[in-house]
């Protein structure tokens with residue numbers, strides 16, 4: 001058998017394992033092997049094999065025989081709820097948030113610690129995360145080794161294979177093997193990834209058929225970024241930097257960017273660039289002040305916001321031309337904190353989306369709000385655990 005074919009078959013087998021696990025979780029104690037075969041149109045033999053694998057790994061178990069309709073008895077299946085919980089963590093400059101998340105992406109319980117993480121070494125931040133996780137596990141009376149693993153979203157360029165933060169401007173870290181700081185202290189695998197990438201994974205999982213569709217998340221606020229989730233998988237590119245559109249060139253003669261190049265996208269739409277423009281008119285310290293001035297009918301303020309929305313619409317067109325997605329999720333502080341901006345961008349899109357793409361995708365706001373990084377991080381660790389951990393027969 002060719003390597004490629006073998007690889008494809010193993011991939012399908014893993015996908016089917018996850019699919020069946022999810023079906024059982026959603027129909028806990030009300031579903032039999034035969035029901036699953038009917039629902040998935042898989043052969044009873046294949047379903048039986050996968051169910052047995054899931055039982056061997058302790059993720060599901062058989063329940064007592066129950067009547068299923070007319071006098072027939074069938075063995076029902078149920079998930080071991082405690083073995084299907086993951087921990088999702090978000091590390092931002094000013095806060096660490098942690099949550100216990102179930103297979104369905106629901107937050108069971110959560111905790112947070114406010115602190116200036118950029119002023120602390122990674123070891124201190126790691127020990128704060130460990131404290132939060134112990135606190136959550138104690139509160140739920142779940143032993144730590146029962147969890148599937150810990151997923152962590154961090155701003156910056158991350159190597160998810162080594163659990164290393166290559167560079168994080170927000171946290172002021174460089175080349176830190178952060179995942180191992182936690183793995184050394186807790187009996188759980190840690191998966192580390194870029195915050196926007198896991199956020200995109202979390203948001204995409206909110207929508208039906210997320211593993212058959214392409215979702216792009218575009219975030220605008222203190223920075224600009226994007227992330228593609230392609231049929232349930234984060235698209236990474238060669239170095240996990242795919243989607244870092246902040247330094248894509250919009251105008252080679254434009255303003256100088258902090259990276260040293262001219263006319264990067266982030267010189268048009270980040271908070272800092274809006275403030276720089278506003279300060280040409282009068283001293284302004286917060287983006288909120290520009291919105292306030294716009295609401296008071298001041299033209300300069302409207303012009304700044306309107307131009308930012310134009311460039312966001314341009315960005316969406318560029319992203320759509322690159323990836324041809326089913327859905328764009330527009331998020332970030334510029335959108336979340338100012339309700340008019342989403343509709344302004346939507347109105348602009350008529351002028352900027354290339355015609356063949358019009359009507360081919362949905363534009364949506366975030367559905368999970370401030371939970372999305374933690375839910376996505378938990379989803380990621382679950383995905384990885386299921387890929388690595390389930391034995392293939």
Ligand SMILES: [Zn+2]
Nearest residue numbers: 247257259264
């Ligand atoms: Zn730049």
